[in-house]
């Protein structure tokens with residue numbers, strides 16, 4: 517009789533311990549992330565934007581500070597630009613070097629493009 521209840525108890529403990537262990541997916545889903553944080557991740561990750569753009573200095577492409585400032589002044593739309601639906605307004609002479617990246621940005625969701633926009637604007641506040 518004692519052995520049976522010990523087994524029952526062990527079985528109960530074991531089933532509790534294995535249930536509801538959070539998976540990596542649900543962890544990522546629950547993690548709160550602001551658009552700027554997502555934008556930064558994309559900018560330095562799959563967007564590969566960092567290789568030509570620096571927040572404050574011109575490297576191959578204009579700085580994010582400059583892009584943000586000009587887009588605000590001219591009331592431009594960064595999301596439309598990244599979808600290749602709006603013309604360049606920052607440095608049109610260098611446009612071909614930027615154009616190749618639309619292969620990446622056109623595969624991004626609106627949420628991701630808006631996050632990139634929010635990240636760019638975060639430097640020109």
Ligand code: HEC
Nearest residue numbers: 563564565568576577604605606607608610611613614617
């Ligand atoms: C191979 C280098 C390169 C990469 C990588 C790159 N850019 Fe650019 N980008 C440029 C150059 C050069 C310009 C200036 C030409 C222009 O204004 O279109 C530019 C301009 C821009 C502009 C201003 C466009 C305008 O109105 O003139 C935005 C916004 C921009 N880039 C965003 C991004 C984002 C977001 C990414 C990543 C998804 C990215 N760039 C990746 C080179 C690059």
